[in-house]
Amino acid sequence: MKKFNSFILHNVDIYLFFISLVIKILIFSRQIQSNYFSYKSILSPIIASTLILCSFLFLINKRKRIRFIMFLDLFLSFIIICDINYYRYFKDIPSISVVRNGLLLGDVKSSVGSLFKFSDLLFLADLAIFFIIKEFYNHISSKNQFLSMKFASFALVLSLGCVLNGYYINKLSIEQPRLLSTMFNRVYIANELGIVNAHGVDIYNEIKNDISKHTLLSKEKEADIKTFLETNTEQESTELKGEGKGKNLIMIQVEALQQFAINKTVNGQEITPNLNRWIKKSAYFNNFFYQVSGGGTSDAEFMTNNSIYPAPSGAAYYLYSDNEYNSLGTALKKEGYNTAAFHGYKSTFWNRDVMYKNEGIDNFYNERDFNIDSQVGLGLSDKSFLDQSLEKIKTMQKPYYSFLITLSSHFPYDDQKGYGNFYNGELSGTLVGDYINAIHYTDEALGSFLDNLDKEGILKDSIVVLYGDHNAIPDDKKEVLAKFEGVSSINDLQWAMLQKVPMFIHFPDDKHSGIYDTFGGEMDIYPTLANIFSIESKNMLGKDLFNATKGNVLFRNGSFTDGNIYYHAPSNTYYNIASGEKLAEDESLKSKKEDTLTQLEYSDDILKHNLLKKYIDDSN
Structure with a gap:
């Protein structure tokens, strides 16, 4: 003892x-x-x-x-x-x-x-x-x-x-x-x-x-991936084929822009009156999701410009910046386009100065190239950034691809000093209340920029794409968002459906305007533009939103939706989207889950083994 x-x-x-x-x-x-x-x-x-x-x-x-x-x-x-x-x-x-x-x-x-x-x-x-x-x-x-x-x-x-x-x-x-x-x-x-x-x-x-990374992928696996890439984009797209050929492309990635703010009013005033107005003049996809992982904003850029899923952890912009890609900028350069990216922050942030060169971007206008005359949040205010970017765009030789990334609506949304206080409701002082003010400011800056593009006559020769990059409200603030949405609580399915971001494509003379219900995500922007601009659409994991017969959207954590069902990977639960009811796993649902994992695995292998370099070399 x-x-x-x-x-x-x-x-x-x-x-x-x-x-x-x-x-x-x-x-x-x-x-x-x-x-x-x-x-x-x-x-x-x-x-x-x-x-x-x-x-x-x-x-x-x-x-x-x-x-x-x-x-x-x-x-x-x-x-x-x-x-x-x-x-x-x-x-x-x-x-x-x-x-x-x-x-x-x-x-x-x-x-x-x-x-x-x-x-x-x-x-x-x-x-x-x-x-x-x-x-x-x-x-x-x-x-x-x-x-x-x-x-x-x-x-x-x-x-x-x-x-x-x-x-x-x-x-x-x-x-x-x-x-x-x-x-x-x-x-x-x-x-x-x-x-x-x-x-x-x-x-x-x-x-x-x-x-x-230092071992060779098996020939069988490599062949399987190549076959999948070929069959994923082999269907001939007919709707809007070549509609934008020879026209300028202006793509705007908006920081933390989420769909729940669109067409919503507070105290009788629209939160995003300018975006609401431009959505009516454009092809608007109302079931469009962000698909980012740990790379946040950089993941959104990576997907929209490459149609490859982000890295399962970390950011592809760092981990795979020396890979070879068949990027949107590279494909447009082959068609004689001039390419440029615009962002009012440090060139090294998210390794953009390195990655853009590898994505076919000729010029990267960053913090050093702008007059930092007004700051909101992390850096140059959106209003000043977009005004100065317009002046630079006007000097670009046509046709051109201009990729702009805004900044002012960056988390935690509490630095709109000197720009008025749009929202003073019961959620004032909360993250959601601050976000409403932040996105209202960004909406004003975007509205001015789009209107000026029109006044300068640029829109008659250009196609404009605008989308949100990722979520604005983190999960631990869902109760506050529920209050804003007028509900007592938000379950996993409802929360997933709130992860939509606005995405619209504006054509000259407001052509093809309307609401498009196809379920899609950031992976689908490049294939859609490849069809519109009639450029090569090889080696993409996304789909053409105007011609797709299925609305599959895959998320980096293994969740997915096809427009009818939603699989929530963290809880291993299936939902019927229309009824909200949980579904028991059957062979069909299990097959969809396995297919999701296979595609994510293919994407990871493409990045880890730099397979696009091999596929591109083989096709030349």
Whole structure:
């Protein structure tokens, strides 16, 4: 009994660390799984992964160990705090690639600061307990355990943790084949296995992927991908074929523009009166979704200019900037177009200065090329940016492709100083209230720009594409958005349908105006424009929206919709969109899910192995 009591006392710091870490991970899991959280289902995998971490502590001498535990506790708490804040905005778990990219993103302090909550610091509260234990250990004398006892404790705890962990990981891999190898849904993995396992699997896959980049893809897999690319775009498009041939293309990517603000009024006034007006004069796609991943704005640019899915983690603009692409700019240059991109921020942000060259962009007008005479949020105000961009566009030799990215409506939407306060309703001071003011300002700037294009006579020879890049309101603010929408709560299906962004294509003389109901996303813009401008439409994963017979939209986390059903990957749930009812998985739905994973996997292989270079070389 004395030996047992001595053993307990000798290792009390390990037991407290184990209990503390399990509680922290449970709290974290509760925050990212509010609708489906179950202590019973998540507790065992969390205990298993924590046992593995704690097993190594038995090998360290007691006085050194308490210091190491304090460091480890601080490190893990910091990771959990980062994970929570990342999840609040991106609705995802950060990966190793995201961490790599984050070091290169520049100054986004205002966005990060607005997500952080003071209560997050409670994850560090247990450090006080470990400090007390450290002081207690410093004032008592005790012999270290025998080496055999240390190894026995280590081996026992490690074995138990590995057996339990292996069971739960294997169980998940059977229930969700390819989930752990593709990491297409990190949130689901964290919900099923705990955040420690989620990061562990991510690290394993990151190492494996780094190795696989230097290995050859099998000839069979390479042929399968090539065949899919050929058959995906082989159907002859007839509607609007060559409608824009020889005309200028002006494409505008609007920061955080979401559809719920379109044609909506507050206090009797339209939030986006100018966009509402131009939508009526254009081909407007009212079931259009953003499809970005961890690359945010850069992912939207990547998809619209390449029709390839973004990287499963991190940003393709960093990870694959040296790949060869059959980009929109490159295809138009072959037709004699001059190409330019415009953005009022740093040229290095999102690695644009490197990536644009690889996407066939001749000139990149960035922060250095504009007079920063007024700032809103991160940089040059949209009004000044668009006015100055117009002057530069007027000097471009026709035909040209101009790609513009706005900035003022960037999260957290609280810097419209000096531009009036459009909204003063009950949501004032909330993120949604600030967003209404921000997007109203951007709408005014866009309206002025489009009107000036018309006055200058540019529109008679140009096709204009305008779309939103990604969501504006993060998931943790859905209750506030529900209040704005006039509903008591928002379920997963309703939330998914709120992730639509406006997209319209304006033709000269307002031709082809109207509402188009086809379900689509950012992947589909390039194939649609390829048909309109009669340029080569090879090696694309999207579809032509004017000629598509199906409305398939795939999302990076494995969710998808075909316009009739919606699959919510984080909860592994199918919905009938029309009725809102949940559907039981049958062979047809399972096949659609498998097809989604296959296409995402094909896209990943294209990026990892730079396959387009090979396909392009083979066709020349």
